[in-house]
Amino acid sequence: MSSRAYDKQADGLRPKVIIEWNGTARWFELSTQIVVPNGREQIFDFFSDAFQLELITPEWLKFRILTPSPIRMGAGCLIDYCIHLHGLPVRWRTEISSWDPPFSFTDRQISGPYRMWEHFHSFEQIEDGTVVR
Numbered sequence: 719m720s721s722r723a724y725d726k727q728a729d730g731l732r733p734k735v736i737i738e739w740n741g742t743a744r745w746f747e748l749s750t751q752i753v754v755p756n757g758r759e760q761i762f763d764f765f766s767d768a769f770q771l772e773l774i775t776p777e778w779l780k781f782r783i784l785t786p787s788p789i790r791m792g793a794g795c796l797i798d799y800c801i802h803l804h805g806l807p808v809r810w811r812t813e814i815s816s817w818d819p820p821f822s823f824t825d826r827q828i829s830g831p832y833r834m835w836e837h838f839h840s841f842e843q844i845e846d847g848t849v850v851r
Contacts (some may be wrong), residue, residue, distance in 0.1 A: 755847040762820035762841050765850070766791050771799075778802075784809070791819040796828070803831055812837075 764770055768789045775781040781812050783789075784798040795814040800807050817823045820841060827835035833844030842849040 735768075749851065751849055751851045753844065753847050753849050758841045758843040758848045759820045761848045761850060765839055765841075766819065766823060768797050775801075780807075791817065791823075797825075801831070 768783055768785070768791065769787065772781055772783060780800075780802040782800050784800055785796070785815060787796065791814060793814055793816060795817075796813075797812050799800070799810040799812070801810060809830045811828040812825040812830075812835075814827050815824045815826045815836075816838075822838065822840040824836060824838045826837070837849075840851045842851070
């Protein structure tokens with residue numbers, strides 16, 4: 719299996735981005751990291767609140783959460799969304815497959831626009847804040 723990577727270094731609050739893919743383009747791995755000048759618990763709380771996705775997702779995707787509030791986050795939690803791709807609404811369901819507050823969690827697509835989607839979030843406390851990956 720071949721691998722190529724694009725690596726763009728972080729500058730200020732812009733994230734460092736690494737994209738890897740195999741030679742057949744069957745999968746991509748996108749890694750980003752950013753240092754946020756806040757404590758790990760505060761940052762974990764923000765990213766683990768599903769409704770914050772509506773704030774940080776680009777407006778052109780018309781992202782909205784369909785699961786009623788409150789959403790009790792934890793392993794096994796299912797969350798339904800709607801996004802718009804090329805102007806068409808697409809339903810998306812994810813499951814929280816791992817949950818380790820305030821260090822990490824993983825959401826994976828159960829159904830939706832991708833053949834496979836798994837998103838691992840990690841939070842590392844450093845002197846200047848928190849590294850979010």
